[in-house]
Amino acid sequence: MSFLPSLDIAASGMSAQAERLRVVTENVANADTPGYRRKLVTFLEHVDRGSGAQLVELGPITLDDAELREVFEPQHPMADPETGVVQMSNVDLIVEIADAREAQRSYEANVNVFDQARRMYSGTLDLLRR
Amino acid sequence: MVEFSGPASQFYQAALRAQRAGTGGPGDPEASGADGGAPAGPSFADTVADVAQSGVDALMRGEQASQDMMAGRADAQTVVEALAQAELALETAVAVRDKVVQAYQEILRMPI
Numbered sequence: 001m002s003f004l005p006s007l008d009i010a011a012s013g014m015s016a017q018a019e020r021l022r023v024v025t026e027n028v029a030n031a032d033t034p035g036y037r038r039k040l041v042t043f044l045e046h047v048d049r050g051s052g053a054q055l056v057e058l059g060p061i062t063l064d065d066a067e068l069r070e071v072f073e074p075q076h077p078m079a080d081p082e083t084g085v086v087q088m089s090n091v092d093l094i095v096e097i098a099d100a101r102e103a104q105r106s107y108e109a110n111v112n113v114f115d116q117a118r119r120m121y122s123g124t125l126d127l128l129r130r
Numbered sequence: 131m132v133e134f135s136g137p138a139s140q141f142y143q144a145a146l147r148a149q150r151a152g153t154g155g156p157g158d159p160e161a162s163g164a165d166g167g168a169p170a171g172p173s174f175a176d177t178v179a180d181v182a183q184s185g186v187d188a189l190m191r192g193e194q195a196s197q198d199m200m201a202g203r204a205d206a207q208t209v210v211e212a213l214a215q216a217e218l219a220l221e222t223a224v225a226v227r228d229k230v231v232q233a234y235q236e237i238l239r240m241p242i
Contacts (some may be wrong), residue, residue, distance in 0.1 A: 003188055003218045011211035018207065114214070121218055128225040 005053040006117035012055035013110035016043060019058050021103040028096050034078050036089035038064040066090045144177035181226075185219040192216025 020041045030036040042059035067090060074084030172180070195212035198204035 003184070003215050003222065007211050007214055007218075011207045014207040015205060018205070114211075118214055118218065122221065125221055125225045128229050 004117055004121055005048075005051045007114060008048070008051075009053050009055055010110045010114035010117065012046070012057065014107055014114070016056045016058055017103045017107040017110065021100060021107070023061060024096050024100045024103060027091050028093065028100075031089055031091040031093060031096075034076075034086055034088055035068065036091065037068070038066070038089065038091050040064050064090060140177050140181060144172060144174045178226075182223070185223050188212075188215045188219035 023039050023041050027038050040062045042062065044057050044059040046055045046057040047053070048055055068087040069090060070085050071088055072084055073079055073086050076086045079086045192212045192215065195204055195209045199206075199209045
């Protein structure tokens, strides 16, 4: 945090996007779990006390309360005794894949900004060496 | 003014203040009267000490982050960021040291 606030801010962005990807991975892995509700990620601003820089952090992870997909399968152990319907998850794989791609793009953008800030600072120090 | 990097601009501002205090000193009634010509704000030596301290802090944080990585406690982004800060701190210290030593040697070479 001391030398270059940009590095700290970019690193917090990278961490936030990596966590977002982790949540997306959980959703994809549990797409067939009965009763699983999709997790949603929120981002919050986080002001660092020392330098006043605005970092990013993940807020509370909420559950998507859309309807669960219902499947007619009377032999399933968790099927409803009267209707024979099982409630699966409300995960849509296409939405999750798109989310994962967005998280990757944001992560790459943060990496580029990190690298650029570092190169600019090194370039400034080069002036001293001449 | 856009704050690009704290220590580098601190150096610049302290040098600017020292220069202004130097050129305004002898003929300046307030400086000679009130506080004996001492410049307002931190002196250049204080700035060097501050920057050295923050450099040492950055290096120690980098070491701590590497240890956390070995123990599996930290994630990759934190470690990379701490190590990049430590590397920049070291680069800054080396560049400033080289410049100071160079200036010192220039002064030694002056004929009496």
